[in-house]
Amino acid sequence: MSQGQHNTDPHSPQFPAPVPAAPTAGPSHGPETAVAPPGGPGQQLPDQPAGGGEPRQRLHPLSPALHGAKSLVVVIAGLSWSTLSRVGFGWFAAMVTVLALGATVLAVVSWYNTGYHVVGRELRVYEGLLWRRTRAIPLERLQAVEVVRPLLAQLTGLAELRLEVVGGGKTEAPLAYLGVAEAATLRQRLLTLAGPGTAPGPHPATTATDGPGIGHGAPPVPPGRALHDVANRDLLVSQLLTPQALLLPLGVAFVVAQFLSEDSWSFIAVASTLTAMAGVLLQPVRRVLDDWNFRLAWDEGTLRIRNGLLETRAQTVPLSRVQTVGVTWPLLWRAKGWLRLRLEVAGYAAGEPDDRNRPDRLLPVGDAHTGERIVTEVLPGVRLSGLATSLPPARARWLRPLSRRAVGAGLDEQVFAARSGLVTRQLTVVPYARIQSVRVTQGPAQRRLRLATVHVDTAGGAGTAALDRDLAEAWWLAAELTARAHAARHPG
Structure with missing residues (x-):
């Protein structure tokens, strides 16, 4: 069964009496994206938008070249080695050239018919040749803005601007590609207009400075007050202290044994093993590349995050959109006292297939003191070491014989x-003002043991849960959380 607002025993010994919660801003509502065709098929972008205002801007002229390079890689991979062996090198080269030229022409046409501009407190993106589409993105729904620079963009001094809005199923209006300075300026302008009560005005002045990375014009170093820079040495060691890295010697020994044993040698078996090893190592290698030179800064109520080696990212996350803070202590990190911090941001596209597109990194690796200091910056007044939790009742050991003492809530x-x-x-920490709903659930075994989960x-979208609480305590906890959430959103 599932309930949200029921009060039973307000004097339960498991939790303290109600304490007035600090007022914080409530969450935003869903997105409003308008789609309107601005003209017939094949219509060129006008220099001035209808009704006046600033002219529409096109993407950087090198954008078709970068999109064409991506298409060329896909074309060559699609033709495969077997095609080369059948038709010969000459015909293969001719096929690649024709397909690459076709992809480049389409990229140029797409670039010519793509533009954007800011109208009031909306970002409008125009695209399409035969089927024209206009996306109007209300900036008050803006959740996060990031400047992403893949390897080709770094080599050419370009960047991609990505936006996330409330309730979006995927990244909205990716503008690929812009100059680094233009991307930084547009990001700052959008964030300024997205603020409450901000009236539209001229572009704010921003400066993009070079940073480490491949090529010139790297994303700007996070402005504002620096919070923490993760040492790359700690990042490497942390990924070596993972089950994938520790199992690598066993995989290498198995491959060597396959080669040395004449009776059991099999090329297919060895190739399969090597492929499996590469898949196991992919995750820690990607984490090192993604979190290289990780820098965290605070700037006027927003978090500024910069990270990445082959693909650099400069993210901006408003603290008012932070829903939860998650703390993780992996088993092999505990000897060094390390932890990892993650964010849950309201409205961010949870359906993104690539987890690198989610702005959830807060601290890839750090010690307890650093983690507590950063949590205090994100959630003022909250001390990580001061969060007390209580265990489920003793009868919960029938459901959790090994992990009962590892779960708790407070x-x-x-x-x-x-x-x-x-x-x-x-450990998951949820501010009361961010609570949307509270549910009490019971499974068949929990009903027999008079337990419930809150x-x-x-x-x-993720939230958290108090597992296997006493039934009366669960109902009291649900009512108490509902009351505190209401008090935090309506302090008057």
């Missing part, structure tokens, strides 16, 4: 905290 003055995990310990839902 109420702080400003946040709800829940922990879980036996091998990899996790789920706390947020606008980010």
Whole structure:
């Protein structure tokens, strides 16, 4: 069964009495994206938008070349080695050339008919040749803005601007590609207009400075007050202390044994093993490349994050959109006292197939002191070491014989905290003002043991849960969380 607002025993010994929660801003609502065809098929972009205002801007002239290079790689991969062996090198080269030229022409035509401009507090993006489409993105729905620079963009001094809005199923209006300075200026302008009560005005002055990376004109170093720079040495060591890295010697030994054993040698088996090893190593290698030179800064209520080696990213996340903060202690990191911090951001596209597109990185690796300092910056007044949680009742051991003492939940003055995990310990912190709904659920075994789980839902979609609480305590906790969430959003 599932309920959200029921009060039973307000004097339960498991949790303290209600404490007034600090007022914070509530979450935003869903997106409003208008789609309107501005003209017939094949109509060129006018220099001035209808009704006056600033002229529409096109993407950088090198954008078709970068898109054409991507298409060329796809074409060559699609033709494959077998095609080369059948038709010969000459015909193969001719096919690649024709297909690459066709892809380049399409990229140029697409670039010529793509543009953008800011109208009031909306970003409008125009695209399409035969089927024209206009996307109007209300800036008050803006969740996060990031400047992404893949390897080819770094080599040519370009960048891609990506936006996330409330309720978006995927990244909205990716503008690929812009000059680095133009992308930084547009990002700052959009964030300025997205602020409450901001009236449209001229472009704010911003300066893009070079940073480390391949090529020139790297994304600007995060402005504002620096919070923390992750040492690349710690990042490398942290990924070596993963099960994937520790199992690598066993995989190498197996491959060597396959080669040395004449009776069991098999090329297919060895190739399969090498492929599996590459897949196992892909995740830690990607994390090192993605989080290289990780820098975190605070600037007027926003987090500024810069990271990446082959693909650099400069993200801007408003703190008002942060729904939860997650803390993780992997088993092999505990000897060094390391932890990892993650964010849950309201409205961010959880359906993105690539987790690198989610702005959830807060601290890839760090010690307890650094983690506590950063959590205090994101959630003022919250001390990570001061969050107390209580265990489920003893009878919950029938459901969790090994992990009962690893789960818990507790109420702080400003946040709800829940922990879980036996091998990899996790703690999720939810400010009361970010709670969207509270649910109490029971499975068949829980009903026999008079237990229940209290789920706390947020606008980010993940939330957290207090697992296997006493039934009376679960109902009290659900009512208490509902009351505190209401008090935090309506302090008057």
